[in-house]
Amino acid sequence: MTTTADTLRTHLHSVLDDPARAWLDRALTGAATPPADPAAAPAGSGPPAPRKPMPAWELRFAEAGRRCGPTHADDARVLLLLTARPDADTLRPLYDRGTAAERRAVLRALHELVPGTEAVPLVEDALRTNDTSLVAAALGPYAAEHLDAHTWRHAVLKCLFTGVPVDSVAGLGRRAAGDRELARMLHDYASERTAAGRTVPDDLHRVLDLTAPPAERGHLPAAAGGASSKES
């Protein structure tokens, strides 16, 4: 169990009512127990095996909303994932065939479950959607760690477009620092909004401030033409 899992479990125990807490504890026990390995049967003999039944914990994962209530379902699902610890190959179908709520949970758990870049396509998929809850969930620590610069900048811009608070972007300050291309994109977007007679979101100014190179970098390169003129 990771610290995140401990924190989630403690939190859920304090907010769930008795039946939901009992359901969660049973579901977690099931998720912690590895399923019997059907691959142990000799291959190539007998009729083709029937479709593998869905592991019990995946069923619990699906029904978490009606067991724990919509407010706590996301946390319960993340905790189930952190307990069952599926690998990237198992997470893919769970995400692909998941409801929006299930997809959010997969995205939120990525940084604890997938050490490498294998799950980046899931993040990219979520960033292509226009469901703001998915966009926000996609931009957690996993995205901060593994998204390439171009994709990450467009994700930040998409937050500003769709009203996702940039507070949901993990590692924003660290990744934005000194990113002059991001600064250019933000300036251009601000000009476009102003030209259309629309207001520039406060979050845009916040991110723009973060793109200033870190102070400890002694010598500032000259700002690109026009990029330094601050919007009022």
Added chain:
Amino acid sequence: MRIFDPHIHMTSRTTDDYRAMHAAGVRAVVEPSFWLGQPRTSPASFYDYFDSLLGWEPFRASQYGIAHHCTLALNPKEANDPRCTPVLDELPRYLVKDNVVAVGEIGYDSMTPAEDTALATQLELAAEHELPAMVHTPHRDKLAGLRRTLDVVRESPLAIDRVLVDHLNETTVQEAKNSGCWLGFSVYPDTKMDEDRMVAVLERYGPEKVLVNSAADWGKSDPLKTRKVGDAMLKAGFAEDDVDRVLWRNPVAFYGLSGRLALDLEEPAATHEGNSILRGGE
């Protein structure tokens, strides 16, 4: 007037419809999976459609303060196409989802053996998943279709009081009511029922177990028909409590049989401009 439209295909409707529906009092909808007007040629098209009913469409609805649930199934028309029937094998992994409040629309289109099989199989799936079922009655040969439908339900493990039989009219309502099922009426411009006929049916048979829907889709239809029925009921002398029963409490009771109906709507973050219904890069 609070309104629950128990049968509407929002995938085919615009955001203007959502806005108008909310203004008319609609606070909850159920979207049954159905034929798209254009035949599907592979099961994968169904899975993308189911995903959309479980993700994108509820999100769109929430932007307008409307709770969105769905019913999933292989529809009767496409039950006849062997390219589509493998959907039945994948259905169980969708029927466990939180937003699924019934198996549907199932039932008959042309009353073929393939439709017999799909209907019986899916009634069994409903029983297994402790879900009610939403059964459509055919547009052609309706009374014979209703009788055959009720026979298949009686032979199934699903109790008749967990079945909603939809698209009823004056010729089928009595037999349906006698069976003990829930009674659905689709109110359409020109075809199916209209508001005044609906009021007459309610006067004659009462509001018990009656659900009224717009069944609005990609065809000529009107997502505000539920409200129009409510207004017609009041005009005909029904009490507000009767209207609330037909347009809210009955659909809540029927889909509530799933144990999965979640109607406590959070206030949408950006109702006014429908902020996040923006096209990427626009």
